[in-house]
Amino acid sequence: MKSEEQFLKLIDAHFPREGQAVTLGRGDDCAVLAGGEPFCVSSDLFLEDVHFRRDYFSAADIGYKALAVNISDIAAMGALPVAFNMDLMAPADLPDEFWDEFLHSMAMLARQNDMVLTGGDLCRADKLGVSITVFGVAKGGGRFLTRGNCAKGDVLFTVGDLGMARAGFMALESLKDKAREAFPAAVNAHLRPKPKVLIGTLLKAAGAKGLMDVSDGLARDLPRFLGPDLGADIALKAEQLNGNVVAFALAMGVDPVEEAILGGEDYALLGCANFMDMPRIETVPGVTVIGAVTDKPGLVVNGEPFDAAGFDHFEQ
């Protein structure tokens, strides 16, 4: 892609400018989002050699996941994504086909979620990087599912396979392309995490008190979800985990349950609800009860205190 104009034309070929929540599309100093309902906003970085490697992420995987991890934050509010801005750091050595695949894949995911690309910036850089800011609305009442709403005795549940993305990541790092045959579901969980937008809205309707996107691993994210005065008593057996997580943990000689609780980047949803509401919550596809909220800060897993740092993109 030689010039900015060419790149912008390619973006226009993939992403429409118009959409329900957008009063003025991209191309001016700003885009304008329609007034009325409150917007929820979130920003995430997706950087080469930090969040992904180009040797096993295809262009389509990168374009997909850069947007998917952002949509996941909207899903975790029980909200619907409507638009996003993208700041793109583009190395000069990538061929036009790369960008076509990258944008096509991202555009497919945007279209599936009725999202409009409302602006951004474009720059040369040594490594590929994407910074996306995503906008969502809480249809029907305006309630957002925030953190910190749990009380002692509430039930904790997750939707999404814990530890899968970590197993996929570690398998790809150690086995490269062979990982795809050996642990296909785990590899797919790392390359193509599915944002759970519909699940989030269903959980909201079913009476979930709070919801959170587990992106840094349960061990790190659960205390953020509960706040400083509460803890959790988790009961999680290897039999409840995806077979790929167990198989990979056994191959590595580590404990699958510990791996599942440490595992980052699953983009699973973590929620809490009153015991009385669980029958309705459990009608939502994929809900797994993992434990209960206690008034003792800290994590107890299968009866033992659990102490681990989880996953930190910053400290790596």
Next chain:
Amino acid sequence: MKSEEQFLKLIDAHFPREGQAVTLGRGDDCAVLAGGEPFCVSSDLFLEDVHFRRDYFSAADIGYKALAVNISDIAAMGALPVAFNMDLMAPADLPDEFWDEFLHSMAMLARQNDMVLTGGDLCRADKLGVSITVFGVAKGGGRFLTRGNCAKGDVLFTVGDLGMARAGFMALESLKDKAREAFPAAVNAHLRPKPKVLIGTLLKAAGAKGLMDVSDGLARDLPRFLGPDLGADIALKAEQLNGNVVAFALAMGVDPVEEAILGGEDYALLGCANFMDMPRIETVPGVTVIGAVTDKPGLVVNGEPFDAAGFDHFEQ
């Protein structure tokens, strides 16, 4: 800064979470911006060795300018900034003092504009980089000053010294620290461009038809402002330019008017208005009439066709 937690604490020390337009502050999966008025949004990258160099930008300059260039997009809509998200790419080798100065300087500018930091992401990277998405509202009526509203015969005007930031940038690149003594105003224009929020709202009230942020130079931005069917007849004399621009151009043996029209990163405002409204427009401080809109696409400067590409961060 050793851990993400420490960095987030430093951010919390500098940036309040609460603000008028913010229903839920940062710290959850998303922040929530209050419903009601439409929001205008814009994103800009500010990257080391593309937009700034660390050898002559201080930490405070970088923190300031990363936010200032974003606010400028809101000003160019005739709107008021209310909040922003920041994705930060942070090299591991910068000392704590660097971050303290960087955040302090950014926070000062945010406070001056009543802006809340509503979220973001934090990551290690080889080079320092900032991706900011900024949110604004059009107080009083909701009109945003967009591009493409000019008609033949409209008057074109600017607010802000054209060519100053380019002169400052080139002086810093060639003379390093000596540039600060020789061309202080131009250097300051490059390091610390002033977003013109108040000017933007005054121009809106005075009847400007359209407004735009000149970030890539007038030669490149004017056609974007006018659209494909219009052109401009510009009359610009060296005497109208800032003395630093003229002095630097003479020192380099180039034409000061040409430099002013090519000059990128000035974050000047470019506007158009009906001839009848100019008396009111000219009461706004800093307004300089630069020409008129014609129905012949292309730029004519002082009677001669002007053909130049301006400034492109992507092609560099």
